[in-house]
Amino acid sequence: MNTASSNDNGHILIIGGGIIGMLTARELVLAGAGVTLVDQQQTGQESSWAGGGIISPLYPWRYADSVTALATWSQASYKNLSEGLADSTGIDPEWTQNGLLIIAPGDTESAIQWGKVHKQPLESISGEVISQTEPAFASTADSAIWMAGVAQIRNPRLAKALRAEIVKLGVNIMEFTQARRIIITQGKFTRLETNTGKLSADALIVCAGAWTGELLRNQPNPPEITPVRGQMILFKTDPGVISRITLEEDRYIIPRRDGRVLFGSTVEHTGFEKQTTQQALEELREIAVSRFPVLSKYPVEKHWAGLRPGSPHGIPYIGRHPEVEGLYANAGHFRNGVVLGPASAALMADLLLDREAIVPPAPYAFDATRN
Ligand SMILES: Cc1cc2nc3c(=O)[nH]c(=O)nc-3n(C[C@H](O)[C@H](O)[C@H](O)COP(=O)(O)OP(=O)(O)OC[C@H]3O[C@@H](n4cnc5c(N)ncnc54)[C@H](O)[C@@H]3O)c2cc1C
The missing domain is CATH 3.30.9.10 (D-Amino Acid Oxidase, subunit A, domain 2)
Incomplete structure (x- = not known):
């Protein structure tokens, strides 16, 4: 069995090398933990590759405040993250702030209210202004919501840059290593069985995207992913x-x-x-x-x-399993894993390392009511 080396903040095993797993690995290694990350294929080839990279939920006012809290925190950090990764790895994820135009959403009043409450720059614009804002759009709509501050990122490049960065920082990446069985002994995570052998660590974080529900299916309270x-x-x-x-x-x-x-x-x-x-x-x-x-x-x-x-109302599961010591998840980001990623990773590290949490963690708990 491979046993983790000792580090100030212990040794953490992560399943899944999508954006969520790699951002989580980065947070933990920067905090002094030893990290091993396993992926059943190459990192960054699943949803994190396939996504669009909009750094905002679509129709953001329709989401729970818990989603807005993570999105807002991430949005404030993305430009620096992208530029920092470009400097240190030579791979530019191209953070680009070209705004989000939302045509005739039908619930403009709710959008405006939400913008005021959450201090998000958001305005209602007329049909004429739509054409000026995006001349290529053949619009018959007479109103839209314009969010000038929304940015995008090239998510496949973000994933490549993150991989290069965490390798540099000392994360041990094991690709083509499939997690098969999570072994729990007396209510505590003890080891992970993979197709290439057994791995032990002080804690395990499941960041396996759409596969997370399957991996945790045999544990009590499995997440609905x-x-x-x-x-x-x-x-x-x-x-x-x-x-x-x-x-x-x-x-x-x-x-x-x-x-x-x-x-x-x-x-x-x-x-x-x-x-x-x-x-x-x-x-x-x-x-x-x-x-x-x-x-x-x-x-x-x-x-x-x-x-x-997918998860109920797109509210991710971030935190410790309520009944299993040493078992954590950071998964279920549905349509918003790119925009929620940096905040989710920071929160995950806060909880695991007993730091002050960047946002109140209760809404993301395994057993939280998601509505
Ligand atoms: C078409 C589309 C458009 C999108 N657009 C946006 C957008 O504009 N903005 C936004 O914020 N989000 C968007 N998303 C959502 C976003 O892409 C996801 O929420 C995010 O990528 C999830 O990241 P993840 O790391 O959790 O999952 P993934 O990227 O899927 O990574 C999971 C990883 O776990 C690995 N894995 C699974 N099972 C095992 C196992 N047993 N053992 C080892 N490894 C395993 C997989 O190989 C994979 O690498 C979009 C998604 C899609 C599909």
């Missing part, structure tokens, strides 16, 4: 053709700096099936072109699907 497929398409346009993240009826466009444009996404409860479908490709392309006619000139370069870690 299930896969939710999302399909996305990518157009290769010229830089500047489309400039704003624009959302309407739950479908959004994300223009990258180099002219690549993402359009998505579907929300499908199809279990662990990660295949793309022709129907989604056609539907997404048709909606994208009807909103942005200029896209008819450009090819769809890619089409993919990812499995979001």
